[in-house]
Amino acid sequence: MISTPFMAVVVLVLFGLSAMVFKRNLIKIVMAVHVMGSGVNLFLISLGYRAGSTAPIFTNAPKLEMALPVPQALTLTSIVINIAVVALMLTFAALIYEHYGTLDARKRRLLE
Amino acid sequence: MILLEHAPALAIAVPLLAALATPLVSKAGKRIRNLWVILSLAFAEFVVIMLGRDVLAGNVHVYSVGASVPSLTSTGGFPIRIILVADAMSALVSLAAMSIALLAAIYSWRFMEEHHSLGLDKFYTLLLLLAAGMMGLSLTGDFFTLFVFIEVVSISSAGLIAFFSSGESFEAAFKYMVISATGSLLLLFGIGLLYGKYGMLNMAAIANEVSMQHSFLDIAALSLMVSALLLKSGSVPVHMWKPDAYQEAPAQVVIMMLTITLLSLYVMFRICFSVFSLVLPVTMGWLIVILGAMSVFVGVTMAMPQRNLKRLIGYAAVAEIGYVMLGAGTGLIAMPNVSGFAMQALSGGIFHMINDVLDLSLMLLAAGTVFYITRQQDINEVGGLAHKSGYLAVLFMISMLAIAGMPPMGGFASKLMIYESVYYFNPLLSIIGILGSIMLLAIFVKIFASVFLGVPYKGSVRQVPKSMMFAMCVLAFFILFFGIFPNLALDLLITPAAEALINPQAYIGGVV
Numbered sequence: 001m002i003s004t005p006f007m008a009v010v011v012l013v014l015f016g017l018s019a020m021v022f023k024r025n026l027i028k029i030v031m032a033v034h035v036m037g038s039g040v041n042l043f044l045i046s047l048g049y050r051a052g053s054t055a056p057i058f059t060n061a062p063k064l065e066m067a068l069p070v071p072q073a074l075t076l077t078s079i080v081i082n083i084a085v086v087a088l089m090l091t092f093a094a095l096i097y098e099h100y101g102t103l104d105a106r107k108r109r110l111l112e
Numbered sequence: 113m114i115l116l117e118h119a120p121a122l123a124i125a126v127p128l129l130a131a132l133a134t135p136l137v138s139k140a141g142k143r144i145r146n147l148w149v150i151l152s153l154a155f156a157e158f159v160v161i162m163l164g165r166d167v168l169a170g171n172v173h174v175y176s177v178g179a180s181v182p183s184l185t186s187t188g189g190f191p192i193r194i195i196l197v198a199d200a201m202s203a204l205v206s207l208a209a210m211s212i213a214l215l216a217a218i219y220s221w222r223f224m225e226e227h228h229s230l231g232l233d234k235f236y237t238l239l240l241l242l243a244a245g246m247m248g249l250s251l252t253g254d255f256f257t258l259f260v261f262i263e264v265v266s267i268s269s270a271g272l273i274a275f276f277s278s279g280e281s282f283e284a285a286f287k288y289m290v291i292s293a294t295g296s297l298l299l300l301f302g303i304g305l306l307y308g309k310y311g312m313l314n315m316a317a318i319a320n321e322v323s324m325q326h327s328f329l330d331i332a333a334l335s336l337m338v339s340a341l342l343l344k345s346g347s348v349p350v351h352m353w354k355p356d357a358y359q360e361a362p363a364q365v366v367i368m369m370l371t372i373t374l375l376s377l378y379v380m381f382r383i384c385f386s387v388f389s390l391v392l393p394v395t396m397g398w399l400i401v402i403l404g405a406m407s408v409f410v411g412v413t414m415a416m417p418q419r420n421l422k423r424l425i426g427y428a429a430v431a432e433i434g435y436v437m438l439g440a441g442t443g444l445i446a447m448p449n450v451s452g453f454a455m456q457a458l459s460g461g462i463f464h465m466i467n468d469v470l471d472l473s474l475m476l477l478a479a480g481t482v483f484y485i486t487r488q489q490d491i492n493e494v495g496g497l498a499h500k501s502g503y504l505a506v507l508f509m510i511s512m513l514a515i516a517g518m519p520p521m522g523g524f525a526s527k528l529m530i531y532e533s534v535y536y537f538n539p540l541l542s543i544i545g546i547l548g549s550i551m552l553l554a555i556f557v558k559i560f561a562s563v564f565l566g567v568p569y570k571g572s573v574r575q576v577p578k579s580m581m582f583a584m585c586v587l588a589f590f591i592l593f594f595g596i597f598p599n600l601a602l603d604l605l606i607t608p609a610a611e612a613l614i615n616p617q618a619y620i621g622g623v624v
Contacts, residue, residue, distance in 0.1 A: 013301065020294065026286065033293045040300050047308045071307065074256055078300060081263045085293050088267060092274065092286040099279035 005046035012039030026093040026103045030086055037082040044075045117182060119163040120175040120196035123206060123247045126156045127213075131240030138233035146221050149236045153214045153243060160210045160247075164203040168608055172622030173198040174253070191314040191623060197253035199619055200608035201462075205378045206250040208466050209371045212473060213243040215583045216364035219477055222577035223364060223484060227276075235275055241268040242368055249375045253623060254314045255303040258379065259296060262344070265372055266292035272365040273357050281360040288353045295343035302336030305329055316623035319387040319616055326391040334388050338380055338396065345376035347437060348407040351430045355414075358426030363480025366422065367473040370429065374469050377436055381462075384444060385613040386620075397444035404437030405541050408548040415555055421479045421491050424559065425472060428515060431548055432468040436461050438545060439530040442537045443614075453533040459602065459610040460529030466606075467514070467522040467594060474511035474587040477580070478504060482563060485574045491559060496568035501576055505564040510588045512560055514595070516553035522594030525601075 016036025020029055048071030056066040097103055115122070130152035138145035167173050175182045175196040198206070217239060224232055245268060248261035266289070274285035307313060309329050310321050322330055346354040358366050384392055411431025418424035439461025446454035481504055488494045498505040514521035517528075527549060535542035594601045612618065 013297075017294075020290065029290055033290065033297075036294070036297050040297050040304065043301065044304050044307075047304060068311075070313070071304075074307075077256075077260065081260065081296075084267060085263065085289065085296075088270060089286060089289050089293070092270075092282050092289065095274075095277075095282045096279065096286060099282065 003046075005042060005049075009039050009043040009046070012036065012042065015039075024105045026096065026105060027090075029105070030089045030093060033089065034082065034086050037078070037085075041075050041078055041082070044071045044078065047071045115159065116162055116166055118175070119159050119166070120173060120198050120251045121177060121182075122159045123156055123163065123210070123251060124196075124244055126152055126159065126244075127240045127247065128244035131237050131244060134237045134240060135233050138236070142228070142232075145233060145236065146217075149240060150214070150217050150221075152240065153210070153217050156243070156247070157210045157214050160203070160206050163198055164207050167198050167200055167203040168604070172618060173203075174622050191254075191312075191317050194257055195253040195314060195316075195623060196251045197316065197619065197623060198251055199622070200605075200612040201378070201382070201610075202250045204462075204466070204605050204609045205375060206247055208469060209246040209250060209375060210243065212367055212371045212469060213239070213246070215473070215586060216367055219364045219480075219580050219583040220362075221579040223362065223480065223580060230275065230277060235272070238268045238271045238275075239365075239368070242272065242372075246368075246371060246375055250378060253316060255306065255318075256313045259300050259303060262292075262296050262299065262379075265375075266296065266344075269365070269369060269372060272368070273361040275362060275365065276360065278360070280356075284353070284356040284360040288357050291343055291350060291353045295340040298336050298343070299340035302333040302340065305333040305336070309333075314623065315382070315387055316620045319389075320620050320624050322388060323390040330388065330391060331393060334383070334392070334396065337383055338400075341376045341380040341383075342403065345373045345380070345433060346430060347403050347433050348410050348430065349403070351407065351410065354430055355418075355423045355426035358429065358476075359420055359423040363422070363476050363483070366425075366476050366480075367469075370469050370472050370476070373429070373433060374465055377433070377440075377465060381440055381613060386616040389614075389616050392444065394445055397441050400437050400441035400444060401538075401541060404434040404441055405544045407431060407434030407437065408544055409434075412548045412551045412555070415552070419491055420489050421482065421559065421563070422476065422489075424491075424555070425476055425479060428475075428552060428555075429468075429472055431552060432464075432472060432515065434548070435527060435530055435545060436465045436468060438534055438541060439464060442534050442541075443610075446537055453536040455610065455614070456529055457533035457537065458614065459606050460526050460533060462609055462613075463594075463598075463602065463606045464523070464526035464530060467526045467591070470587055470591050470594070471511055471514035471521070471523050474507060474584060474591060475515060477584050477587065478508040478511060481576055481580055481584070484580070485576060486569060486571060488569075488571070491562055494563055494569050495566040496564070497573070498564040499568050500573045503581065504576055505560075507584045507588050508564065509560060510591060512553075512556040514591045516556060517549045518553065520592065520595040522591045522598070522601075525595055525598035 013036050016032045019032035048068035053065040053067045056069040137148045176193040245261050245264035252258050270285045270289045274281045310318050343350045408431045411427045415424050415427035439457045443454050443458030486494050514523040517523045531542050
C-alpha cells in the first residue's frame, strides 16, 4: 500500500517533468524545475517520518520514537540548493527577456 | 607527513577558499589576482599529484572529514561522517581535472585581458569554484556530498557559460541549467531511494549491503542515477545543450566543461562498477553501449555541416564520449575479471576518457586562439592562417590527428584498444566506431584546409600570446607522449585505475 506523501511525490515529479518538456514559456520551465525539486524534497522528508514520532532531540525527550534527523538535514541542504538554481535560472530568463523582448522558447533558435 | 594525510580535504579546500578570497585579492591589482589564481591551482595540483603517488603505491586513501584521526572511518562499524575516498581511479580523474583547470587559468591570463570590463574577478572566482567542485566530485565517498558538488559544478559552470553576456550565451546557459537541474534532481531522487532502503549514504557501505540483499528498488535507483549522469555528460538523447554551450562559452571554460563530462562519466562508472557491480543488469551495459554507438553516429553526422568552429567541436565531443561509452559499456557487459578483452575494453575506455579531454582541449584552445587573433567565429571567413602563425597550425594539426585517432597521437592508442576489444564483443559496434573516426578525420581535414591553408586572411591578425601558446604546448606534449609511449601511461596510470574499478572489494574494504 503506497501512502499519501509518496503518491504526492510521484504526481509532483511527473508534473514537473512533463511541464518542462511541453511548456514553451521560460518562466514556466523554471517553475517546472522548482515543482520537481519540491517533489524530491517531499520524498526525502517523508522518508524520515515515523508515525507518532517526536523531533530528534534527546534532551528531555518524552519518548524514544523519533523522526530520522539525516533526511531533514538533506532536505534543508537541497532546498537551499534548489533556491540557488531557480534564482540563477530566473536571472537568465530576465536577461534573455532584456535582449530579445520575448520569453517564448519557440521564437529563439537555440532554445528549442 | 601532514600534507599527505590531509591531501583529499586540501584538494577541495584550497580552490574553494581561494575562490572566496579572489574578489578581495583582486583589489590589489590584476597581476596579483592572476598570480593568486594560478598559484593556488598549482598548489592544489601539487597536493593532487602527491595524493596520486601515494594511491598508486597500492593503498586506498580514506579521509573522514572532521574526525580527530582522519583515517579512522567507522566507529562502531557504521560510517557516519562525510568520507572522502581516493583510489587509483579517482586519483587519476582528479589529476586530469586539476591539470586542465590549471591550464585554463594560464590560458585565461591574456585571453580574458580584453574583457576586463565584464568583471574578471568574478570570472576567476567561478573558475576556482568549479575546480573545487570537480575535486569534490572525484574524491567524495558518499552520495549526498556527490549531489552537493554536482550542483556546485553546474551552477558555477552555467555562470561561466554566460560570461560573455550576449543574448545567445544566456540562452545556452539557460538550456544547460535546465538540463543539469533536471539531472541533479533525478540523481537526488535515486539517492533518496537508496537512503530509504539502506539508511546510509556512504557509497562503500551501500555497496557492501547491495551485494547481500538487492531488489527492484536498487535497479530503480541505479537507472535514475545513470540517466542523470548521462544527462550531465551529454550523450546522445540529451546532447542538445552541448553544442550551444561550447559555441557560446569562452574557450578555456569549454575545456573545463570537457572535464565536467569526464567527471560525470567517472561518477557513472563508480556507481556501476563499485557500488552495483554484483547486481548490475546486463541491460544497463547494453544501454550504455548502444547510446555510445548512437553518440558516435549522431555527433559525427551533425558535426559535418557546422560553420562555427566551436560548435563543430561540440558535436565532435558528443562523438568522442560515444567511444568512452562503447569501451566501458563492453567492459560492463563482459565481466572484466574473467575475460581479457573486456578488461582491454574497460582500460581502453578509461584511457580514451583522458585522451579525449586532452585532444579536444587542445583543439578548443587552438580554436579560441584563432578567434583571439582574427575576431572571426565563422570558419568560412578565415583562411591561410598557417602563413601568419605556423606553430598554431602545427598544434591544430596535432589535435586534429589525435581526435581522429591517427598515430602517433594519444587518441590512436586508446581508440585502437577500443576497436580491438569491441570487435571481439560485437563487430558491428567496432565498425561504427571506425567509420566515425574516418568521418571525423575528413571533417577536420576540411576545417584545417579552410582555416590554415589557402588564400591568406585579409583582416588584421594579432600575435599569439606566450601564455596561450604555453598552455597549448603542454597539452600537445602530453598527447604526443601518450601516443608514443602508450605502455608507460597504461602501466602507470590506466591499468591501476581499471583494476580499482573492477575490484570493488578494495574500495569497500578501505572504508567499511
